[in-house]
Amino acid sequence: MKKEDVENILSEKVENGAHVSPVLPEGIKNYLIDIDGTICDDIPNEEPERMLTAAVYPDALKTLNKWYEEGHIICFFTSRTETHRGYTETWLKKHGFKYHSLLMGKPRGGNYHWIDNHLVKATRYKGKFTDLVDKDVTIQVFKD
Numbered sequence: 001m002k003k004e005d006v007e008n009i010l011s012e013k014v015e016n017g018a019h020v021s022p023v024l025p026e027g028i029k030n031y032l033i034d035i036d037g038t039i040c041d042d043i044p045n046e047e048p049e050r051m052l053t054a055a056v057y058p059d060a061l062k063t064l065n066k067w068y069e070e071g072h073i074i075c076f077f078t079s080r081t082e083t084h085r086g087y088t089e090t091w092l093k094k095h096g097f098k099y100h101s102l103l104m105g106k107p108r109g110g111n112y113h114w115i116d117n118h119l120v121k122a123t124r125y126k127g128k129f130t131d132l133v134d135k136d137v138t139i140q141v142f143k144d
Contacts, residue, residue: 006073006100009022009024009025010022021118024073028071028072028073029067029072029073030072030073030075031064031067031072031073031074031075032075032076032077032103033064033074033075033076033077034076034077034078034079034106034125035076035078035080035088036054036078036079036080037125038057038060038125039056039057039060039061039064039076039097039129040054040055040056040057040060040091041054041055045079045080045081045084045108048080048083048084048087051080051084051087051088051091052087052090052091054091056095057129059128059129059130060129061095061096061097062129063129063130063131064097064098064099064129065096065097065098068098068099068100069098073100073101074097074098074099074100075099075100075101075102075103076088076092076097076099076101076102076103077103077106078102078103078104078106079105079106079107079108080104080105081104081105082104082105084104085102085104088102088104089102113140
């Protein structure tokens with residue numbers, strides 16, 4: 001899905017005269033993907049010069065570009081700061097990553113617990129990108 005198509009889907013929506021949050025078409029996923037240690041070598045913000053030479057994880061490139069071509073939205077969500085945006089965009093382009101957006105400034109430190117009014121699914125990267133599979137797990141939720 002092209003960036004223009006995503007912008008159109010996510011553009012301002014009005015129902016019954018009120019603004020509402022857009023909802024993706026059924027079957028389309030909105031992937032938020034970390035960069036360091038997930039699609040390439042883990043480079044700390046304190047060593048930005050290494051961001052340009054980080055080794056790409058080939059299975060990440062193949063899988064993410066496949067998802068992009070299938071029409072899913074690819075957003076890189078990184079703890080790198082705005083001052084690292086140029087390095088990051090250069091590296092992504094150099095290696096051929098297809099994506100729709102890049103969000104900088106994710107909190108550092110891990111142990112994330114995301115709370116949202118939309119459905120959220122989390123997948124921890126453990127060294128290999130593949131197609132996703134279903135798995136029964138226990139999760140923490142709010143009391144009904």
